[in-house]
Amino acid sequence: MTDCIFCKIAAGEIPSDKIYEDDKVVAFRDIHPQAPVHFLVVPKEHIKSAADITPVNSDIVAHCFEVIAKLAVQKKLENGFRVINNCGENAGQTVPHIHFHVLAGKPLGETLV
Ligand code: 5GP
Ligand code: ZN
Numbered sequence: 001m002t003d004c005i006f007c008k009i010a011a012g013e014i015p016s017d018k019i020y021e022d023d024k025v026v027a028f029r030d031i032h033p034q035a036p037v038h039f040l041v042v043p044k045e046h047i048k049s050a051a052d053i054t055p056v057n058s059d060i061v062a063h064c065f066e067v068i069a070k071l072a073v074q075k076k077l078e079n080g081f082r083v084i085n086n087c088g089e090n091a092g093q094t095v096p097h098i099h100f101h102v103l104a105g106k107p108l109g110e111t112l113v
Contacts, residue, residue, distance in 0.1 A: 006046075009028060010044045016028035019075075020070075022067070023044075024044055024045075025043050025067055027039050027040065027041045028040060034103060035104060037104040038101065039102050040102070041100045041102060042098070042099040043060045046097055048096050048097065049096065079104070082101075082103045082104070082108050084103065
């Protein structure tokens with residue numbers, strides 16, 4: 001998609017602090033970190049949100065979680081981490097390209113699950 005910031009980051013057209021890349025996904029540090037460790041795992045394919053996952057494209061979600069598990073080992077997140085996906089307006093999704101936040105590095109509290 002031409003006017004999507006995460007498509008542009010995935011294509012390397014906008015710089016990011018990339019920590020992982022393969023043919024299907026990219027992971028990079030969030031520009032406004034909300035925990036000592038805060039990165040985003042983003043499919044390269046433009047899918048707007050979790051509401052647009054179907055049997056045709058759901059493989060990418062499994063792949064994102066494989067990447068998250070791999071990065072958790074690499075980043076030594078053995079004390080735990082939280083994965084968040086904001087979907088749509090009420091959830092506060094600000095970038096309309098599906099992504100998973102991975103937060104870690106401190107106790108994250110008990111609110112909002
Ligand atoms: P959302 O609110 O849609 O769940 O999350 C979007 C996230 O993307 C936010 O945490 C925001 O800080 C991050 N973000 C937005 N624009 C950029 C950018 O250009 N680069 C990086 N690294 N993160 C971004
Ligand atoms: Zn996009």
